[in-house]
Amino acid sequence: MLSLKTILTGTALSLSLAGVAVADGHGGPYAPYAGTTLVINVPAHPHYNAMMKVLPEFTKETGIEVEVDQLQYLKMRERQTLELTKDEGDYDMIAYVVFSKADYVFADQLENLAKYFMNPKLSDPNYDAEDLIDGYVANIGVAGGKKGYLPGQTGSLFGIPYGSETSVLAYRKDIFEKHGIDVPQNYDQLLDAACKIPEVEEGMGGMASRAASGHQASHAFLLHLAPLGGRVFDDNWNPIINNEAGVAAANALKTIVDCGPEGSQTFGPAEAAASFSQGTSAMFMDSIAFAAGFEDPSKSKVAGKVGYALHPEGVRRGSQTGGFGIAIPKNAQNKEAAFLLMQWLTSKKGDLMAAMNGGNPSRFSTYQDAGLNAKYPYSATFGEALKYADPDWRPIIPTWGKINADIGTTMSQVLTEGLDPQEALDGVAARAKDIMSEAGYYTWQ
Numbered sequence: 001m002l003s004l005k006t007i008l009t010g011t012a013l014s015l016s017l018a019g020v021a022v023a024d025g026h027g028g029p030y031a032p033y034a035g036t037t038l039v040i041n042v043p044a045h046p047h048y049n050a051m052m053k054v055l056p057e058f059t060k061e062t063g064i065e066v067e068v069d070q071l072q073y074l075k076m077r078e079r080q081t082l083e084l085t086k087d088e089g090d091y092d093m094i095a096y097v098v099f100s101k102a103d104y105v106f107a108d109q110l111e112n113l114a115k116y117f118m119n120p121k122l123s124d125p126n127y128d129a130e131d132l133i134d135g136y137v138a139n140i141g142v143a144g145g146k147k148g149y150l151p152g153q154t155g156s157l158f159g160i161p162y163g164s165e166t167s168v169l170a171y172r173k174d175i176f177e178k179h180g181i182d183v184p185q186n187y188d189q190l191l192d193a194a195c196k197i198p199e200v201e202e203g204m205g206g207m208a209s210r211a212a213s214g215h216q217a218s219h220a221f222l223l224h225l226a227p228l229g230g231r232v233f234d235d236n237w238n239p240i241i242n243n244e245a246g247v248a249a250a251n252a253l254k255t256i257v258d259c260g261p262e263g264s265q266t267f268g269p270a271e272a273a274a275s276f277s278q279g280t281s282a283m284f285m286d287s288i289a290f291a292a293g294f295e296d297p298s299k300s301k302v303a304g305k306v307g308y309a310l311h312p313e314g315v316r317r318g319s320q321t322g323g324f325g326i327a328i329p330k331n332a333q334n335k336e337a338a339f340l341l342m343q344w345l346t347s348k349k350g351d352l353m354a355a356m357n358g359g360n361p362s363r364f365s366t367y368q369d370a371g372l373n374a375k376y377p378y379s380a381t382f383g384e385a386l387k388y389a390d391p392d393w394r395p396i397i398p399t400w401g402k403i404n405a406d407i408g409t410t411m412s413q414v415l416t417e418g419l420d421p422q423e424a425l426d427g428v429a430a431r432a433k434d435i436m437s438e439a440g441y442y443t444w445q
Contacts, residue, residue, distance in 0.1 A: 029121060033337040034063030040341070041069045041083070042095040043076050043324060046289050047163030050359030051345065057353065058344050064337055073097065084109040089331035092338040095324045098140050099396055099404070101159065104327070105143040106398045110158045111328040116339040117157075124343055131348065131363045135389035136161035139396070140325035147235075149396035158327055160346045161362040165287040165323035166311075166389045167223060168382060170294060172282045173307040175201055183307065187228065187314045190285075191252060195259040197282045205261030207283035208275035209253070213412035216268045218404050221411045222320070223285065224249040226393040229315030232403070232432070233395060237441040239432040241407070242425035245315070250414055250421035257415050265416050277302055285311065287323065288382045292358040295376075308381040310388065317388035323360065355379075399439045403432050 042048040048070060055066050069091070071079060077100065083089045084104065096104060104110045117123045137160070138151050145155025169190075171183060176193075179200045184190035194206030209223075210216040225231070230245030240246070257264045261281045263271070269286060276284035277293060277300040284290070297303040311319040326345065328338045344350050346362055355361045355372050366372060367383030394400070410428050413419040436442065 029124075030062035030064065030340060033334075033340060035065070036334055036337045037065040037067060038092040038334055038338055038341055039067045039069065039090055040093040040095075040338075041071070041076060041080060041091045043073045043097075043163075044070055045073070045163060045324065046292060047324065047354065047359040048095065050354045050357035051162075053357045054345075054350065054353040058341065058350075062340065062344070064341065066341065084329055084331065086331055088333060089329050091329055092332045092334045093326055093328055093342060095162065095326050096159065097324055098164075098322050099394070099400055101140065101143060101325070102149060102396045102398050102400060105158050109330050111330055111332070111335060113157045113160075113328070113339070116328075116336070119336075122336060122339055122343075124347065127343060127347060128365075131365050132346070133161065133164070133362060133364060133386055133389070135166070135321045135386065135391045136164040136323075136325075136362055138391035139321040139389075140164055140323070143396075147392075147395065147397075150392060159325035160327075160342060161323070162326045162342075162346055163289075163324035163360055164321065164362055165289050165360055166382070166385050167286060167320040168288055168291075168311060168385050169309045170276060170284045170291065171307050171309065172279075172302060172305055174305050175204070175282045176307070183309050184312045185309075186312050187224075187252060190283075190312045191255050194256050194283065198259055201282065203280070205264065205275065205281040206259040207256050207285060208261055208267065208272040208281035209256050209264065209284075210267055210269050210272055210286070211253070211257050211260075211265050211412070211415055212268045212271075213416075214408040215404060216408065217411040217415065218408035221249055221253050221407060222394050224252045224314070226318035226320075226390050227311060227314035227316060228252065231392070233436075236445065237436050239429035239436075241432070242422065242429040246425050247421050248314075250411065250425060253411070254415055254421070265412075287320075288385075289323065289360055291378050291382075292376070295378075306378075308378045310381070310385050318390040318393060319385050319388050320393050321389045321391050399435050399441075402435050403428075406431055 080094055083091055140161045141157050141159040142151045142155045143149055143158055145152030181193050184193050197206040210220040228245050228248045230249055232241045234240050261275045273290045275281045279301045294300050294306050295303050326342050328335050332338055348365055351361055351363045351366045352369055355366050361367050367379055373379050407428055410424045414421050414424050
């Protein structure tokens, strides 16, 4: 029998999935690992809530037991920082947010996955890696290639996307129809709609956005930087965040926040999503991960009233890539069994199972599945958005934490204190130059 034991302590969820016999009685690939207990660390996130629902099937098929330590993201990051430095760690597999990739790889804390995919006893010949979404693999999994964090001749795979995300525009169909507002296809239309809605719909903000000081304000700024033609650095690591495109992105964010719902300046992602789901804003442009909540009538006042569109075009289309991936720590105790779990979760079968339970697909074929699109009609739009997913919308480098924090603090001053965007970004560029110089990025120039 399959037993499920859940123990909740604080924000940590420990799930023990006790399995039965190995599915293949003739010595299949899972047989040597039957009875192994894997301990994995994942975030409190909708995708990993979906994963929890499919793990019993993995245990049933393989006989491999799984214990899950599910934590709020920041607590998860703190725990991993401690665990990955041990000689022998407690975790066999971890989920990590995209910008942790550089930190973990640079510190030599993640397994290179090549030897596992080369092992015929472990590597499923039907895995079909080419079906994995390219932008997600580049963003979450590859390190050592172009710029150190993108695919290239020298790149290696250290993780696989699982719970990855891109940005789309959610909008109130009824409000747009009532006032004859076209769904924004470009940034001029987006900003016009954001400020028109408060004028025609009393008590409603135009677009809810992240804006809180720190990472949230930086994320919100970068959301607009890439489609408006900007980058943080040029190809020689010179900061160009303060060029015309950077200023346009800062001004776009300020317009959105100024025309947004009450309290916008303090919004993180949860607060922005709540504003949209509770009907106090007409648009929300952020991760696809929020869609399932918008369509849940037990949580949302706008279920059934939401339309979804591609991230509007600026100079070009460029939706974000982010979210989570899964990897095997260098100090894991059960690496081969962990690889089998990783491979199973990200297989076509595992990916579709998670998606049908409200998770974010990592495969093109999952987005094309008729059953998924029947259950979640917005999936078709999300699949289309992935054509424009930009793995280089932010630099995943070891110095990014400091620079990202500076962008966030400075952008908050633009949004709340009236700091001039050009002056603000000039300061960010100068400080980023110093950080990059100290880290050695100009050694060969």
